[in-house]
Amino acid sequence: MTKPSSHPYIPNSVSEIKKEMLRQIGARGVEELYADVPKRFRLKHRLNLPSPKSEQEVKRHVESLLSRNKTSQDIPVFLGAGCWPHHMPAVVRDIIQRTEFLTSYTPYQPEISQGMLQALFEYQSMICELTAMHVANSSMYDWASALGEAVRMAVRLNNRAEVLVPKIIHPERLATLQTYIAPVETRVKKVDYHPTTGQLNLEDLKRKASAKTAAVYVENPSYLGFVETQVEEIAEIAHDAEALFIVGVDPTSLGVLKPPGEYGADIVVGEGQPLGNAMNYGGPLLGVFACRGEMELIRQMPGRVIGLTTALDGSRRGYYMALQTREQHIRRERATSNICTNEALCALASAVHLALLGPQGLRELGEIIMAKTRYAMQLLNRIRGVKAPVFKSPHFKEFTVNFDKSGETVRKVNDALLSRHQIHGGKDLSKEFPELGETALYCATEAHTREEIDRLSEALKEILGKEGRKQR
Amino acid sequence: MNAFRQACWNEPVIFELGRRGRRGCVLPSVEKTAQREVAKIKESLPKGLRRKTPPLLPELSEAEVVQHFTRLSQMNYGVDSGFYPLGSCTMKYNPKIDDFLADTPGVASVHPYQDEETAQGILEILYTLGRWLAEITGTYEVSLQPAAGAQGEFLGALIMRACHKSNREINERTELIVPDSAHGTNPASGTMAGFKVAVVPSGEDGCIDLEALKAAVSKRTAGLMLTNPNTLGIFERNIGEIADTVHDAGGLLYYDGANLNAILGKVRPGDMGFDIVHINIHKTFGTPHGGGGPGSGPIGVCEELERFLPVPRVAYDRKRERYYLDYDKPDSIGKLRGFYGNVAVLVRAYAYILSLGAEGLEEAAEVSVLNANYLVKKLSQIRGIELPYDKGQPRKHECVFSAKPLLKETGVRAMDVAKRILDHGMHAPTMYFPLIVEEALMIEPTESAAKEELDRFVEVVGKISEEAYTNPALVKNAPHNMAISRLDEVRASHPKTMALSWRMHRQRVESQRY
Numbered sequence: 001m002t003k004p005s006s007h008p009y010i011p012n013s014v015s016e017i018k019k020e021m022l023r024q025i026g027a028r029g030v031e032e033l034y035a036d037v038p039k040r041f042r043l044k045h046r047l048n049l050p051s052p053k054s055e056q057e058v059k060r061h062v063e064s065l066l067s068r069n070k071t072s073q074d075i076p077v078f079l080g081a082g083c084w085p086h087h088m089p090a091v092v093r094d095i096i097q098r099t100e101f102l103t104s105y106t107p108y109q110p111e112i113s114q115g116m117l118q119a120l121f122e123y124q125s126m127i128c129e130l131t132a133m134h135v136a137n138s139s140m141y142d143w144a145s146a147l148g149e150a151v152r153m154a155v156r157l158n159n160r161a162e163v164l165v166p167k168i169i170h171p172e173r174l175a176t177l178q179t180y181i182a183p184v185e186t187r188v189k190k191v192d193y194h195p196t197t198g199q200l201n202l203e204d205l206k207r208k209a210s211a212k213t214a215a216v217y218v219e220n221p222s223y224l225g226f227v228e229t230q231v232e233e234i235a236e237i238a239h240d241a242e243a244l245f246i247v248g249v250d251p252t253s254l255g256v257l258k259p260p261g262e263y264g265a266d267i268v269v270g271e272g273q274p275l276g277n278a279m280n281y282g283g284p285l286l287g288v289f290a291c292r293g294e295m296e297l298i299r300q301m302p303g304r305v306i307g308l309t310t311a312l313d314g315s316r317r318g319y320y321m322a323l324q325t326r327e328q329h330i331r332r333e334r335a336t337s338n339i340c341t342n343e344a345l346c347a348l349a350s351a352v353h354l355a356l357l358g359p360q361g362l363r364e365l366g367e368i369i370m371a372k373t374r375y376a377m378q379l380l381n382r383i384r385g386v387k388a389p390v391f392k393s394p395h396f397k398e399f400t401v402n403f404d405k406s407g408e409t410v411r412k413v414n415d416a417l418l419s420r421h422q423i424h425g426g427k428d429l430s431k432e433f434p435e436l437g438e439t440a441l442y443c444a445t446e447a448h449t450r451e452e453i454d455r456l457s458e459a460l461k462e463i464l465g466k467e468g469r470k471q472r
Numbered sequence: 473m474n475a476f477r478q479a480c481w482n483e484p485v486i487f488e489l490g491r492r493g494r495r496g497c498v499l500p501s502v503e504k505t506a507q508r509e510v511a512k513i514k515e516s517l518p519k520g521l522r523r524k525t526p527p528l529l530p531e532l533s534e535a536e537v538v539q540h541f542t543r544l545s546q547m548n549y550g551v552d553s554g555f556y557p558l559g560s561c562t563m564k565y566n567p568k569i570d571d572f573l574a575d576t577p578g579v580a581s582v583h584p585y586q587d588e589e590t591a592q593g594i595l596e597i598l599y600t601l602g603r604w605l606a607e608i609t610g611t612y613e614v615s616l617q618p619a620a621g622a623q624g625e626f627l628g629a630l631i632m633r634a635c636h637k638s639n640r641e642i643n644e645r646t647e648l649i650v651p652d653s654a655h656g657t658n659p660a661s662g663t664m665a666g667f668k669v670a671v672v673p674s675g676e677d678g679c680i681d682l683e684a685l686k687a688a689v690s691k692r693t694a695g696l697m698l699t700n701p702n703t704l705g706i707f708e709r710n711i712g713e714i715a716d717t718v719h720d721a722g723g724l725l726y727y728d729g730a731n732l733n734a735i736l737g738k739v740r741p742g743d744m745g746f747d748i749v750h751i752n753i754h755k756t757f758g759t760p761h762g763g764g765g766p767g768s769g770p771i772g773v774c775e776e777l778e779r780f781l782p783v784p785r786v787a788y789d790r791k792r793e794r795y796y797l798d799y800d801k802p803d804s805i806g807k808l809r810g811f812y813g814n815v816a817v818l819v820r821a822y823a824y825i826l827s828l829g830a831e832g833l834e835e836a837a838e839v840s841v842l843n844a845n846y847l848v849k850k851l852s853q854i855r856g857i858e859l860p861y862d863k864g865q866p867r868k869h870e871c872v873f874s875a876k877p878l879l880k881e882t883g884v885r886a887m888d889v890a891k892r893i894l895d896h897g898m899h900a901p902t903m904y905f906p907l908i909v910e911e912a913l914m915i916e917p918t919e920s921a922a923k924e925e926l927d928r929f930v931e932v933v934g935k936i937s938e939e940a941y942t943n944p945a946l947v948k949n950a951p952h953n954m955a956i957s958r959l960d961e962v963r964a965s966h967p968k969t970m971a972l973s974w975r976m977h978r979q980r981v982e983s984q985r986y
Contacts, residue, residue: 024849
């Protein structure tokens with residue numbers, strides 16, 4: 001790159017402007033402004049980083065790196081497990097790229113930020129409608145950290161030190177939960193599942209629910225894709241123990257599945273990524289957080305909440321960051337959470353997507369997903385040596401595929417799918433849940449075509465047929 | 473002076489728009505064979521688990537959705553709209569090429585659990601960015617996992633815990649020290665990580681009171697959280713003594729990276745003795761704030777603390793010439809969130825650093841400091857506002873003025889000044905922070921502001937000062953040119969009137985009707 005007279009991002013990097021400003025300040029050089037930095041700490045060398053590059057060079061370089069990735073647009077990817085391939089409408093992309101939204105800060109000055117405030121209020125309101133809860137915050141980082149915050153909220157409310165979670169929980173979510181609750185000395189206890197249906201073992205839950213239980217947590221749909229059917233009973237057991245009932249959801253299921261607010265949930269968490277947000281190699285995501293409308297709960301909520309109010313003169317409706325006295329910038333060490341920057345733009349994306357879907361679209365989306373999943377399960381289950389799904393329960397958009405009878409490992413099957421068929425198989429569960437044997441977690445959404453699912457099935461037949469023969 | 477008027481749409485809540493039966497998108501039809509399955513869904517789901525009443529979502533056409541959110545966007549203000557001197561937030565220009573690259577399928581359509589062989593490009597970007605951030609901060613190893621600065625702080629505090637635990641001192645070292653000028657997230661993060669927070673005062677010069685710090689440290693000290701330059705924009709000159717004091721007491725030194733922009737390429741936190749450093753990617757490295765997020769808050773640590781970083785770590789296998797995710801870290805504090813971090817934000821930062829290079833980053837720091845000191849000089853001449861603390865000391869990337877004299881003489885408060893600034897098509901400074909300055913106006917111009925913009929800001933503040941002395945009501949009732957005038961904050965947060973969702977609002981309206 002030729003040495004330019006100034007940098008495009010730095011208007012005052014023109015040397016005459018600098019000189020003029022320095023003269024007005026009364027300093028001889030910029031160095032004088034750093035005179036108070038002790039010499040012994042000053043960096044003696046230039047940072048060991050690449051030299052400046054033009055936009056073209058940056059573009060070429062980054063694109064060439066990114067071209068080494070295989071994307072879900074290059075090959076069918078049947079992975080889910082907390083981050084799912086979905087269609088992202090062009091409208092969503094367009095709206096979140098409007099730079100009045102994109103390049104604004106947290107709406108600390110409400111008068112100049114009504115647009116974002118109203119959009120976030122609408123997001124919160126839509127999440128409340130989806131989950132049948134009364135209050136939602138304007139976002140957490142992701143499902144896992146939202147769960148961590150939810151359990152901490154339960155502990156603040158009832159001062160107990162145990163949380164019951166299903167044995168079948170996303171291991172990363174469990175690990176995150178443990179990180180969040182370790183400082184408040186809260187323990188996780190796992191509740192067993194029924195070996196044929198995967199459903200939470202209610203006897204085990206009853207045994208473990210006690211006066212120590214701060215909260216009972218279930219995921220619906222579960223990590224392994226099936227629908228938890230005894231949620232009402234679970235709620236009752238949790239409430240009998242005077243514990244809070246926390247439900248984790250995939251919001252794309254809530255056009256079809258009963259909302260948690262209708263079966264006794266006190267707090268709902270979940271992952272908003274599938275509503276209008278790209279996978280982005282796992283981030284940013286969108287932590288959904290909603291709770292019942294009692295003041296004692298609202299006061300303990302983490303995160304930003306936008307409220308509908310009016311102008312001081314009552315002339316018109318307006319929006320404002322409500323209940324800021326719970327938050328770190330006011331309450332400091334006594335705040336309900338330290339969260340400051342959240343995932344507002346992802347929340348906006350979800351609001352736009354939900355507005356496009358409407359009640360009909362959301363139901364249809366859920367139905368299409370379930371249909372694709374059922375279709376995939378049935379097709380794969382017909383393959384010799386394959387069992388899909390492992391559990392006899394209704395499934396939403398993910399399902400387990402077991403390869404034990406084929407004599408193959410998930411690893412080998414996945415390697416063959418990728419190298420020979422240009423298909424990315426499901427997530428290997430054999431280390432996470434050894435008791436399930438050689439099992440993978442597959443995902444099918446509206447973004448997968450029937451042709452892709454057929455291709456997967458044919459590929460598996462070819463792989464298992466071939467490998468099977470080799471063994472014989 | 474240019475008049476400004478923000479768009480003022482009388483835009484209904486989205487639930488009040490649309491008509492029954494309208495739709496904003498059509499979903500792909502389910503292919504014939506799979507279609508049969510749709511019918512079976514109803515059978516497969518137990519009755520009690522099916523949704524009976526559809527969620528009350530709006531029913532709008534695609535065009536109506538676009539219009540609604542476009543109108544809302546016009547009642548919002550971003551860096552692309554104009555000057556945004558929001559102190560502590562480093563609202564610099566967000567380069568378009570960075571957004572462009574982050575929005576390509578090579579980032580957007582890659583699943584985090586894909587085989588590492590199919591994600592080598594993104595892994596290389598993450599790995600290299602980690603190395604660059606380590607170089608910039610003078611730390612040994614970096615984790616890109618935290619989703620935001622505050623999550624980085626939480627992680628930093630957890631690493632302190634892990635360190636003291638491994639030294640068998642966790643039961644004694646229960647106290648985290650923060651200065652009274654600290655960001656609110658510091659004490660909040662400390663508490664979240666299970667520490668008691670002890671506050672040390674700032675001295676006359678606006679820096680940490682070294683004697684008070686010496687008196688505060690003890691066997692109970694887990695560490696000190698500090699930002700340098702501090703929230704007054706003043707460099708903590710005694711950082712060497714501060715670091716020695718904390719380290720001699722057995723504590724760890726944590727660097728809040730909110731103000732890193734001022735010192736890029738000049739002095740590195742690691743070299744000043746900081747053991748743990750967080751970086752606000754969305755401040756220092758030019759990624760957009762998105763109206764509140766997503767951001768990204770990586771942390772860097774010294775060699776001794778490396779083993780505690782969260783899993784997985786992005787690693788490079790020299791033999792196989794392959795990047796991979798390393799979960800094999802037995803001393804790790806575990807996981808902080810799902811997956812690996814806010815990757816789309818991190819890719820932008822990679823492109824940003826690549827564009828500026830070492831020279832450009834240093835230039836950014838220098839000009840951010842130049843701009844702030846230029847404002848100090850110019851604003852100091854305005855009646856009613858004064859620069860508290862050491863006036864002879866250069867500021868770094870930001871400066872804090874006090875409108876206390878103005879309040880005393882005219883009754884106009886810092887908040888009124890801030891609101892009146894909005895009327896001129898500029899964002900307001902941060903108000904009432906840091907807490908050690910009364911009637912604080914915290915101003916961070918960043919390197920992105922042109923001199924003409926700075927001059928106009930000075931002119932605006934000067935004019936507002938004049939108004940305060942001649943027509944204070946005009947300032948006290950500002951803003952006048954926004955989509956809305958001042959809001960009823962009490963109504964927004966009072967249990968009897970609050971409406972935190974449309975559902976809550978409707979129920980309130982209904983209950984009032986009967």
